Amino acid sequence: MALGETTAQLQCVQQGGPFKVVHVPKPPLAPDEVLIRQRVIAFNLVDVKQRDLGIGISHWPRVLGIEGAGVIEAVGSSVRDLEPGDEVAGWHGSGAHEIIWGGAFQERVAVATHFLAKKPKNINLEEAASLPIAFVTAVCTIVDSLKIPLPFLPKVISTEGQVPSSVLILGGSSTVGAAAIQLLRRAYPSLPILATSSAKHHARLVDLGATHVVDYKSSTVVADIAALSPGAAGVDLIIDCVSAGASQTDICDVLDPAGSKRYAAVLTGVPVPVPEGVDHMVTGALSMFDMKGGKEIIPSLTKLVEEGTYKVPLPVRVVGHGLEELPNVLDEVKTVSGEKVVLTL
Ligand SMILES: NC(=O)c1ccc[n+]([C@@H]2O[C@H](COP(=O)([O-])OP(=O)(O)OC[C@H]3O[C@@H](n4cnc5c(N)ncnc54)[C@H](OP(=O)(O)O)[C@@H]3O)[C@@H](O)[C@H]2O)c1
Known part of the structure; x- marks a missing residue:
């Protein structure tokens, strides 16, 4: 397979780890999904609970991670409001968690549009990644x-x-x-x-x-x-x-x-x-x-942040860069105090 057809993902091999970077084919897109080239992965305590306790995990290896932000590379056939080149932040690995493509700890992820918000113009991508969950x-x-x-x-x-x-x-x-x-x-x-x-x-x-x-x-x-x-x-x-x-x-x-x-x-x-x-x-x-209208919640973030109704809740700190470094810095999420920790890709 040509390199351009593959994408890197960080698989958690079994409960408790270790992790390894694996190159896999780019994920196929459902009609309501977009393919995101990730630039930021935000860490959540859920990530370490899943790694250590296997909460919500039915099989290993698994691509963990639930929050991220990046640039859209492709859109599914029914997507109307987003297009390639748009920057978005979202809740990754929710609908996708039961399939091989998994969550946020990868270079590219396919996500349904109701889990995504366009990046508000007045904040950076690291801040945007900290918002949806x-x-x-x-x-x-x-x-x-x-x-x-x-x-x-x-x-x-x-x-x-x-x-x-x-x-x-x-x-x-x-x-x-x-x-x-x-x-x-x-x-x-x-x-x-x-x-x-x-x-x-x-x-x-x-x-x-x-x-x-x-x-x-x-x-x-x-x-x-x-x-x-x-x-x-x-x-x-x-x-x-x-x-x-x-x-x-x-x-x-x-x-x-x-x-x-x-x-x-x-x-x-x-x-x-x-x-x-x-x-x-x-x-x-x-x-x-x-809830009625529940799928509107995350997309509504863009306008609420741009108009000042909602602020980035906590300062964001970059703790590392690259999928290879992620396993070494993920545990920072266990000791955060009034901040959100993220990794750039
Ligand atoms: N079920 C879901 O859909 C869902 C979604 C998101 C999060 N969660 C869960 O919800 C929890 C919160 O997530 P998060 O990301 O918001 O947490 P977080 O930012 O990681 O929480 C860290 C903060 O908790 C504060 N804290 C710890 N113990 C405290 C206590 N006894 N009293 C008051 N403050 C305390 C600390 O305060 P100080 O620094 O001031 O000491 C620290 O700033 C996590 O357990 C997460 O797994 C669940």
């Missing part, structure tokens, strides 16, 4: 789990619910947490939004829209949050982005007894015990398929 996960938690409408996403509809009187976001400096803070702030300018993070990130989270930020490492964290809640009565609901409730097991004490007492956790693989009487829900990004 956190954004869609935060939107699913807010709209699908909690039934809180986001007016700037009018086509994304779940059952209409009640707007909360206050919200606590656990893990405000995670990418999902930083996304959720600003989405709720844009939608509800006067909503009290409390968040937790380590102290060094407080100013950034206030800038994104948090009303108050509390250090989750403080021995008085529960009392600190309660004191800052409206009327010191506690918060209406909790969004847990990082399974913080698994270690802070008394966190539900901050729920207002007269509030809706809801606890929406992002699906992390770590169970969070929640007391009786609290409405516990768990959401992942795949909930986008449960």
Whole structure:
């Protein structure tokens, strides 16, 4: 086979590794897919959970990775809004994960258009790669789990619910947490939004829209949050982005007894015990398929970022270059603090 007909992919040979670079034929395109020549791979904790624990993996070897950005090389027969040469960022390896072509850890990847956003003109490709997963996960938690409408996403509809009187976001400096803070702030300018993070990130989270930020490492964290809640009565609901409730097991004490007492956790693989009487829900990004208009979520990022409604949630740091280097730097994702780590290709 001529070299131009092949593409490089980083296969994880078995659970736990190792990885190896393999040259394979370029992937065929379904009618609604585009072929992306990747320039950036963004790392997600999901990547190491899949490598180490095999979560969601039915067979090895496997091309892992769920986030990336690059330039479109070809489009499927039914694609209308994207064309070769367009720069895009997306959630890679979702629909594709069960087939050999796999996820983001490769030079070229075929991705359906509803997992993609055109790169907003006002940010770079590294920043764009950091956007889709956190954004869609935060939107699913807010709209699908909690039934809180986001007016700037009018086509994304779940059952209409009640707007909360206050919200606590656990893990405000995670990418999902930083996304959720600003989405709720844009939608509800006067909503009290409390968040937790380590102290060094407080100013950034206030800038994104948090009303108050509390250090989750403080021995008085529960009392600190309660004191800052409206009327010191506690918060209406909790969004847990990082399974913080698994270690802070008394966190539900901050729920207002007269509030809706809801606890929406992002699906992390770590169970969070929640007391009786609290409405516990768990959401992942795949909930986008449960919502009317869910396929509009990721493509909508382009306009929202360009008009300033949504900002790149966290600073982005390049930790390496090239597929060969990826296995040596992937574990950086386990120790991130208020940033997103990416690799360039
Ligand atoms: N199911 C899905 O569809 C889906 C999609 C995306 C992500 N996820 C999962 O959701 C989780 C969050 O992902 P992510 O990418 O947003 O995470 P991330 O950015 O990697 O999270 C790192 C941040 O978590 C914060 N943190 C850790 N423990 C905390 C605690 N007890 N209280 C408050 N903050 C804490 C750290 O804060 P400090 O630095 O301030 O200490 C750090 O900044 C991960 O487990 C990921 O696997 C699931």
